[in-house]
Amino acid sequence: MDYQKLISLNPTSYGKIVNSKNQEIEFYEHPLRGDEYPVIAVCHVLEKAEATDFFELDDMTASHKEYEPWFDESGELNYG
Secondary structure, eight states, X not given: OXXXXXXXXXXXXXXXXXXXXXXXXXXXXXXXXXXXXXXXXXXXXXXXXXXXSOSSSHHHHOTTOTTOEEEOTTSOEEEO
């Protein structure tokens, strides 16, 4: 997903977390498809944005961290 294009469309933010890798991840609604599209995870420092596999934040923000999102060195979105 194109980070610059997404941010230029001023999407609605659902919230933020700081993951176990100390990355701040902000969650957004798709600016055109809304809640019919999965939640988008964004790391502003890395300028990366990717659609998640989730339509709600509960699993990604749970204390067990099994589905906690993080971006690897290549910019790919991972969980856990």
